[in-house]
Amino acid sequence: MKNYFQRLKSDIRFEEGLRACINCGTCTAICPAASFYDYDPKKIATQVQSANDEVIEALLKSDTIWYCGECMSCKTRCPRGNTPGLIIMALRQLSIETGFFVESEKGRQVLALKRILGGSILNRGYCVHISTMNHALHPEQGPVWGWIRDNAKGLYNRLGGNFEEEGPGALRKIADEDLKELESIFEVTQALSRFESIEKFSAAKAKSMGYNLTEKADDPYFQMVYTANSGKHKKSRL
Amino acid sequence: MRALKKEVVIIGGGPAGLEAADSLNKLGHAVTILEKEERPGGKLSNWHKLFPDNVSADGILKQMIQKISGDIHLITNAKIRKISHEGKKYSVWFNEGQCIQAEAVLVAVGFDLFNASLKEEYGYGIYDNVITSAELESMFVNQKSLVTATGKTPGRVAFIHCVGSRDEKAGFRHCSSMCCVTGVKQAIEIKKRLPGTDVMMFYMDLRMHGRFYEDLYLEAQEKHHIQFIRGRLSESSENPDSSLLLKADDTLAGSPIKVRADMMVLLLGFVPTDFHKKMGEEFGVEIGSDGFFSPCDSHLDTNSAKTTGIFVAGACTGAKSLEYTLADARSASLKIHEFLLRSPSSNILN
Amino acid sequence: MISEGKKTLWNDYQKEIADDNYFYARSCIRQNFFPGAEKTFLKILKEELKKDVYDDPRHTTCTGIAYHSDVVSLETTMTVVARQFALMTERGYRNFVPSCITSFGIYTEIMELWEHHPEIEDKIRHLLFKATGREFKVPANLAHSSDIIYKYRNEIAGMSKFKLINKNTGAPLRVVEHIGCHYARMFPHKGIGGAEYPCVLSGLAETFGAEVIDYPERRACCGFGFRQYVIQANRGYSISCSKRKFESMAPYKPDLIITNCPGCPYFLDSWQYVISEMEGKTYGQKGQGIPVLTFEELSGLMMGYNPWDIGLQMHQIPVEPLLDKIGVEYQQDDKYCDAQGRTFGKPVIPEMIKIC
Numbered sequence: 001m002k003n004y005f006q007r008l009k010s011d012i013r014f015e016e017g018l019r020a021c022i023n024c025g026t027c028t029a030i031c032p033a034a035s036f037y038d039y040d041p042k043k044i045a046t047q048v049q050s051a052n053d054e055v056i057e058a059l060l061k062s063d064t065i066w067y068c069g070e071c072m073s074c075k076t077r078c079p080r081g082n083t084p085g086l087i088i089m090a091l092r093q094l095s096i097e098t099g100f101f102v103e104s105e106k107g108r109q110v111l112a113l114k115r116i117l118g119g120s121i122l123n124r125g126y127c128v129h130i131s132t133m134n135h136a137l138h139p140e141q142g143p144v145w146g147w148i149r150d151n152a153k154g155l156y157n158r159l160g161g162n163f164e165e166e167g168p169g170a171l172r173k174i175a176d177e178d179l180k181e182l183e184s185i186f187e188v189t190q191a192l193s194r195f196e197s198i199e200k201f202s203a204a205k206a207k208s209m210g211y212n213l214t215e216k217a218d219d220p221y222f223q224m225v226y227t228a229n230s231g232k233h234k235k236s237r238l
Numbered sequence: 239m240r241a242l243k244k245e246v247v248i249i250g251g252g253p254a255g256l257e258a259a260d261s262l263n264k265l266g267h268a269v270t271i272l273e274k275e276e277r278p279g280g281k282l283s284n285w286h287k288l289f290p291d292n293v294s295a296d297g298i299l300k301q302m303i304q305k306i307s308g309d310i311h312l313i314t315n316a317k318i319r320k321i322s323h324e325g326k327k328y329s330v331w332f333n334e335g336q337c338i339q340a341e342a343v344l345v346a347v348g349f350d351l352f353n354a355s356l357k358e359e360y361g362y363g364i365y366d367n368v369i370t371s372a373e374l375e376s377m378f379v380n381q382k383s384l385v386t387a388t389g390k391t392p393g394r395v396a397f398i399h400c401v402g403s404r405d406e407k408a409g410f411r412h413c414s415s416m417c418c419v420t421g422v423k424q425a426i427e428i429k430k431r432l433p434g435t436d437v438m439m440f441y442m443d444l445r446m447h448g449r450f451y452e453d454l455y456l457e458a459q460e461k462h463h464i465q466f467i468r469g470r471l472s473e474s475s476e477n478p479d480s481s482l483l484l485k486a487d488d489t490l491a492g493s494p495i496k497v498r499a500d501m502m503v504l505l506l507g508f509v510p511t512d513f514h515k516k517m518g519e520e521f522g523v524e525i526g527s528d529g530f531f532s533p534c535d536s537h538l539d540t541n542s543a544k545t546t547g548i549f550v551a552g553a554c555t556g557a558k559s560l561e562y563t564l565a566d567a568r569s570a571s572l573k574i575h576e577f578l579l580r581s582p583s584s585n586i587l588n
Numbered sequence: 589m590i591s592e593g594k595k596t597l598w599n600d601y602q603k604e605i606a607d608d609n610y611f612y613a614r615s616c617i618r619q620n621f622f623p624g625a626e627k628t629f630l631k632i633l634k635e636e637l638k639k640d641v642y643d644d645p646r647h648t649t650c651t652g653i654a655y656h657s658d659v660v661s662l663e664t665t666m667t668v669v670a671r672q673f674a675l676m677t678e679r680g681y682r683n684f685v686p687s688c689i690t691s692f693g694i695y696t697e698i699m700e701l702w703e704h705h706p707e708i709e710d711k712i713r714h715l716l717f718k719a720t721g722r723e724f725k726v727p728a729n730l731a732h733s734s735d736i737i738y739k740y741r742n743e744i745a746g747m748s749k750f751k752l753i754n755k756n757t758g759a760p761l762r763v764v765e766h767i768g769c770h771y772a773r774m775f776p777h778k779g780i781g782g783a784e785y786p787c788v789l790s791g792l793a794e795t796f797g798a799e800v801i802d803y804p805e806r807r808a809c810c811g812f813g814f815r816q817y818v819i820q821a822n823r824g825y826s827i828s829c830s831k832r833k834f835e836s837m838a839p840y841k842p843d844l845i846i847t848n849c850p851g852c853p854y855f856l857d858s859w860q861y862v863i864s865e866m867e868g869k870t871y872g873q874k875g876q877g878i879p880v881l882t883f884e885e886l887s888g889l890m891m892g893y894n895p896w897d898i899g900l901q902m903h904q905i906p907v908e909p910l911l912d913k914i915g916v917e918y919q920q921d922d923k924y925c926d927a928q929g930r931t932f933g934k935p936v937i938p939e940m941i942k943i944c
Contacts, residue, residue, distance in 0.1 A: 025486060025489045025494075026472040027472075029469065029471075029472030030473060031494070035494055042487070077407075079400075
């Protein structure tokens, strides 16, 4: 049953994020995504407030809902007290739940985000970790980054770190019992089942695109979603 | 048929108060106007020309003030302290223990202009070249030339609509309804004085609802080439040369835009005065969700407050043009007259 | 610019900040890229200001980056946050101090949400107990680490060895500040100075003697955008945002950029390097880029801490020109050494950005 609007309304962020849009454009004017992508937050608000499930389904399958950077600048500006950024968060959640995220290039990136961030949290206790941020994934880090990685222990420990060791400090090893607690929270709040479903939908999509999704770090489908850019996302200028 | 002369106190000596005083006086009543400022006239005193036909505000005001005579008493510098009543007699206390007694009180306190510094992202009081519509009007009144903070003729002036109107963040959801036409009038005035200056209007909806207002809009576009951008200003910031960078969304073209302007004029909304709150809290006069007075009936009796003996007129019940303010004042006068006639203490002389 | 106008506004944004008894939470990004900043914050609080601040090894991420990349739900994030609060409660602390602005935004949002929806707080209490057996109290006070530094800025400046003044000319250094979107955009009253003209950094820099410059794109985002950076295919978004800021601030010839959020210095630093490599364009003087400091690094530098003990060697844009202006003495070889003075050897020198 296509009850997308009702499902959106059950998300507290949607309820907080949308009252009614006056179409003034104060959100779009300062939206970093609107200045880069073919994206318009006020249009999102107008589309969802139509309560039209067909329109919402099209959004859930589109690249559009994945352009926002969640900077929340829109919240400060809206004269009606709407927050398009929160509407987007509710739409993205629903897109993941319904599996529609795999229907767009930007949506498919959810798999890579899940593996990079989810994996880091459950294995390291933090969203990012130097050990997984290599130069191939992060060439923008420049030569200094390579030098930091090569000399991590000595360097971090000079700077208040406790590199990969027990006890307090930057980049300490998070104790197994603490990681277990995180995993347990992920279990009871359904983050783990959400992860499984992201993998499942992605595997099916990968198959339809001629890939065989594996768990390897250099998996070709993972690499593809991490780097693919059709070049059709940017705003066309008059 | 003549009514016995009754005493009426009018709080506020702006256009509504002055017009009502004249009407009530002609209906045979004695009127005292309590005006908080040194001079009567209210916001009309700071107005250059009236929309839509460019009549001199000063000329109109002079005609209205000339009517203060006979049984109209004007007390200026009057700060209202308290209103009390005993039976049918109302006592209006002002300044240090002074009191006027009357059988009816007309509240005609008008409105305040939105405090522009509350709209922080527009930079009023922070950026050098942001002024308000009231300040611009005052420049016109005082024959001051429009120059930037560094004394240069502005190459581009941007008018910003809905500053303090239709904005729940700023605390005011209502449309002030008069700012659109004010902006267009002022923009045309700038073009007349400075034909070489670009003028842009950033609006959300252009509500040119009054008679001949649309003609003013047409004139602005056709004759003066004023640009209208349908997009509310999101924020402004200051450039190194103290000009302004405006960020808005051109919602009709479907694209966010950045515009450089030498000056920005904020079209301030009409907001309730402090007196509204005081009247509401201390004297039980009903206040609407917009903070303005709510009359007895929003259609059939727009001038009687729910509190017996208290009447309201003019922009204190919501934004109005001068034309409608004066009509409303005359309407209130008639309501007061009817009330005084009905009053059991009235002796009707045949 | 009428700076008095800003000061009048600031009166409306006075935020309550606890004066002691802090439970500190490290940041995912800061501890990886600016570990010296966290070290400096703790050192200033403990050793200089004699405050009680606790760095618990058991705490973790708040999941912020994953939450804003939409791979975990609000419920998951709230429960992880509840665990952080439980650790604080168990250790006998009342005031929560995150190092991260994304976290600060998340904690603020969650505390606001729970205040208005106690049933959600109850649900999270239940979930946390089910998952970990822990219970918690909501912090009495939540402040970002920069709020604490701001609160004690006069004390810190009083103990400082240096000022943000060019030692050769006597002129104040020109500083631009970048506040980080999630500091006050969502809840302006939770930020010192509000969302439009926050003074948490500008006030600190002025206390150190700097001239703070307001530039047109000051409010704009650095371009992190969570998924817009984490995924390589999206990084055009990120770099274009930072570039817009560099172009806007460049005419003012700033001597340095100071930052509030852990992510922003990472982007404002590394995108300068990338722009130089991609386009041959460098900002700042003599092709050396505009140095970017975190508020902790700035405070440590003013206190006279060794720049290589507070982590300035981890920046891509060289800080030496700035150190020279301020008059900070440093040993070039020490930059590439561990705590015991053993050298690592130098990194490869980038082609475009000029490294001293």
